[in-house]
Amino acid sequence: MxxxxxxxxxxxxxxxxxxxxxxxxxxxxxxxxxxxxxxxxxxxxxxxxxxxxxxxxxxxxxxxSAQERAAFRQLIKVSGIGARTALAVLSGLSVDELAQAVTLQETGRLTRVPGIGKKTAERLLLELRGKIGAELPGGGAAPAADGQADILNALLALGYSDRESAAALKGLPAGVEVSEGIRLALKALVR
Structure with missing residues (x-):
C-alpha cells in the first residue's frame, strides 16, 4: 500500500x-x-x-490531510459509492462540513454536490452516522441531532441560507422540541 x-x-x-x-x-x-x-x-x-x-x-x-483521506475511506465503504463519487463529495464539502452534515443528518447539504441525489444522500447519512462527525460536540446525541436537523431543514425550506440557519440553531436551548425550536429560530432571524 x-x-x-x-x-x-x-x-x-x-x-x-x-x-x-x-x-x-x-x-x-x-x-x-x-x-x-x-x-x-x-x-x-x-x-x-x-x-x-x-x-x-x-x-x-x-x-x-490524513482527515480527508480517512473521510474518503469511510465514503467508499458506503454501498453504491465509488471513488469518483467520494472525490466529488470531498470536492464539494470540507471534512468538517461533511461531519456536520452527518451529525445533523442534513440531506440538503449533500444533494448540492453534483451526482448526489436525495436517496444517495440519505444512504450516506445513514451509513456514516457514528463514523464521521462523532467527534464534534453533540455528535453522539442522536435525538437532539434529529430535532436540530428538522429545525434546520425547515429554515432552509423557508429560504434562509445555511449560515443564517446554523447561526439560529446555535442560539436554541438544548433538547428543544421541533415546533418550539422553529418558532424560536424564526424569532431570532427576524431581529
Missing amino acids: IGRLTGTLIEKTPPTICVDVNGVGYEIDVPMSTLYALPENGARVTLHTHLAIREDAHVLYGFG
Whole structure:
C-alpha cells in the first residue's frame, strides 16, 4: 500500500496531478479541495494517498490531510459509492462540513454536490452516522441531532441560507422540541 508520497509537483490536469518522486512520475487523482491548496508546479508536495487496485487499473488517490483521506475511506465503504463519487463529495464539502452534515443528518447539504441525489444522500447519512462527525460536540446525541436537523431543514425550506440557519440553531436551548425550536429560530432571524 502506498500511504504517502513526497515529491515535486510536475503537472496539474484536474482532477489528476503528477508528482515526480525520485524520477518516477505518479499520477494521482485528488479532490478539488486538495488541488486548490497545492503550490505551483515545481514545488515540493506531500500527499496522503489511498491505492485502489481494480481489475483493469491501479489508481492512486491523494489528499492534503490524513482527515480527508480517512473521510474518503469511510465514503467508499458506503454501498453504491465509488471513488469518483467520494472525490466529488470531498470536492464539494470540507471534512468538517461533511461531519456536520452527518451529525445533523442534513440531506440538503449533500444533494448540492453534483451526482448526489436525495436517496444517495440519505444512504450516506445513514451509513456514516457514528463514523464521521462523532467527534464534534453533540455528535453522539442522536435525538437532539434529529430535532436540530428538522429545525434546520425547515429554515432552509423557508429560504434562509445555511449560515443564517446554523447561526439560529446555535442560539436554541438544548433538547428543544421541533415546533418550539422553529418558532424560536424564526424569532431570532427576524431581529
